[in-house]
Amino acid sequence: MSAKPVTLAAASGLGARLLLLAAVLTVIGAPLIVLAGEQAPPYSPEWWRAAGRSVGMAAALCLAVQFAIASRCRLLDRFAGLDRLFLGHRAFGIAAALLALSHPFIIFYPEEVGLGAPAISQWPLVAGATALTMLWGLAAVARWRAWLELPFHLWLPAHRLAALGLALVVGLHASFVGGPFKAADLALPLIAAVYLLLRFAPRPLHCRVKSVTPLGGEAHEIVLAPESGPVFDHAPGQFAFLTLQSPALPREEHPFTIASAPGEDALRFTIRCSGDYTARLGALSPGDTTFVRGPYGRFSHLVRGAPPADELLFLAGGVGITPMLSMLRHMAASAHAGPEAAKRHVTLIWCNRTPEDVVHAEEIGTLAATLPGFRLHHVFTRGPSTARLDGPGLASLITEVPRQARCFVCGPPPFMAFCRDALLREGFAPSRIHLEEFAL
Known part of the structure; x- marks a missing residue:
C-alpha cells in the first residue's frame, strides 16, 4: 500500500449547516434588500411589480444553488460533504418551483390580465411561461419518476439537459428586466456553464x-x-x-x-x-x-484534529457495513498499528436478517481477533437466534462505550433514524453522531 489516505477537515456537519444556511439567507436576503431599495410607494402597482421581480430573483437564486450542489465541486465536498449537501437539493428545487409559480401572480396582481396565450411579440412573457412550465415539469417528473416507471439511465441525462435548457430560458426572460434583478437572473446561465465545467472537466x-x-x-x-x-x-x-x-x-x-x-x-x-x-x-x-x-463524502474516522486513540462506535445495518469495513481494513493495515492501535477501542454492532446475510464474515472475524480493542456484536432479526435492536437492547450493548465516543451509523434510513434517536437518549452529543445520509 503506497497511497497516503486523505485526512478530512473537522466539523463537517457544522460546515454543511453553515453552507446551507448561507444559501438560504442569500435566497431570502438578496431579493428583500433589492426590494427595500425600490422608490415605489408600498402596495402601489410599481411596488407589486418590484415584489414580483424579487420573488423571481429568489427562484433564480434557488436554481443557482441547485447547480452548485449538482456540480459536485470538490471544495464544497471537502468543506461540508456532498452527502449532506444533497439533502438540500430537493428542498431548494421545491422552493424554486413555488417561488417561480407565485412570480407572475404577484407582478400582475394589481392589473387585469386576460386569459390566453401571449403573442410572439411578447417574447419575455413567452420565455417566462416556458421557463415556468419547464421547471414544474422537471420537478414533477423527478418526484414521480418511479410511478412513471422511467428508467434511471434515461431520466438522469434528460433531467440534466432540461435543467441547462431551463437556465438559458430564464436568462432570456431576465434580459427583459432591468437593474439588479436582471443581473441576478442573467447570472444563472453563467452558473450553469460553471456547473458544466466542474461536473465534467475532471477526468474520471x-x-x-x-x-x-x-x-x-x-x-x-x-x-x-x-x-x-x-x-x-x-x-x-x-x-x-x-x-x-x-x-x-x-x-x-x-x-x-x-x-x-x-x-x-x-x-x-x-x-x-x-x-x-x-x-x-x-x-x-x-x-x-x-x-x-x-x-x-466525509463519513470517515480520519478527521483532522481527532486523537488517534479516539473511541469509536460503529452501527451497521446489512450492507451498511461497507464504510466501516474500509475503516477497519485501514486500521489493520495502518503503519502505526501497535501502541496507538492498542489504545483505540472500536465497538461494532452489526444487524442482519440471518447469519447467511453477513458479508465478509471470515474477514470481519479475523479483524475482531487481531485488532486490539475491537468488540463485535452480531444482531440477527430472523432465524433461530432472533434478536431485536430496540432501545434497551442497544443500551445493553454499549455499556462499556464512553459517551465521548464518535459514532458512525450506516444502513437503511429507518435504521439510522432509530440509532440516532437511541444514541441521543443514551447521552451521546449530536456532534459525535455521524450518519451516512447520501441520497441521489
Whole structure:
C-alpha cells in the first residue's frame, strides 16, 4: 500500500449547516434588500411589480444553488460533504418551483390580465411561461419518476439537459428586466456553464473489472483495477460514482461506498441487490470498462484534529457495513498499528436478517481477533437466534462505550433514524453522531 489516505477537515456537519444556511439567507436576503431599495410607494402597482421581480430573483437564486450542489465541486465536498449537501437539493428545487409559480401572480396582481396565450411579440412573457412550465415539469417528473416507471439511465441525462435548457430560458426572460434583478437572473446561465465545467472537466479514473465475487445476502464484491497509474487517494469510508460499461447493464452513474482501504492497488465495492440495476451486477465480466469519479463524502474516522486513540462506535445495518469495513481494513493495515492501535477501542454492532446475510464474515472475524480493542456484536432479526435492536437492547450493548465516543451509523434510513434517536437518549452529543445520509 503506497497511497497516503486523505485526512478530512473537522466539523463537517457544522460546515454543511453553515453552507446551507448561507444559501438560504442569500435566497431570502438578496431579493428583500433589492426590494427595500425600490422608490415605489408600498402596495402601489410599481411596488407589486418590484415584489414580483424579487420573488423571481429568489427562484433564480434557488436554481443557482441547485447547480452548485449538482456540480459536485470538490471544495464544497471537502468543506461540508456532498452527502449532506444533497439533502438540500430537493428542498431548494421545491422552493424554486413555488417561488417561480407565485412570480407572475404577484407582478400582475394589481392589473387585469386576460386569459390566453401571449403573442410572439411578447417574447419575455413567452420565455417566462416556458421557463415556468419547464421547471414544474422537471420537478414533477423527478418526484414521480418511479410511478412513471422511467428508467434511471434515461431520466438522469434528460433531467440534466432540461435543467441547462431551463437556465438559458430564464436568462432570456431576465434580459427583459432591468437593474439588479436582471443581473441576478442573467447570472444563472453563467452558473450553469460553471456547473458544466466542474461536473465534467475532471477526468474520471478509467478502470477495468478485475473480479466479481458473489457474497451472502444477494451481495457481490466488485474489484476495479486502474487501466494505468495508481488508485486515487481517499479516506476510508468515502464513496465514488461508478459508470459500468457492460452489455449487461444500462449506462448509468451510481454512487457506491469504497470498501477497500486507502493505498490498495485496486478499488473494492461491496454492493447488495436493492433494485433493477444492482440486481444485474452479477452479470459483469472481468475486463469490463468502468469510469470512477471520486472520492466524495466525509463519513470517515480520519478527521483532522481527532486523537488517534479516539473511541469509536460503529452501527451497521446489512450492507451498511461497507464504510466501516474500509475503516477497519485501514486500521489493520495502518503503519502505526501497535501502541496507538492498542489504545483505540472500536465497538461494532452489526444487524442482519440471518447469519447467511453477513458479508465478509471470515474477514470481519479475523479483524475482531487481531485488532486490539475491537468488540463485535452480531444482531440477527430472523432465524433461530432472533434478536431485536430496540432501545434497551442497544443500551445493553454499549455499556462499556464512553459517551465521548464518535459514532458512525450506516444502513437503511429507518435504521439510522432509530440509532440516532437511541444514541441521543443514551447521552451521546449530536456532534459525535455521524450518519451516512447520501441520497441521489
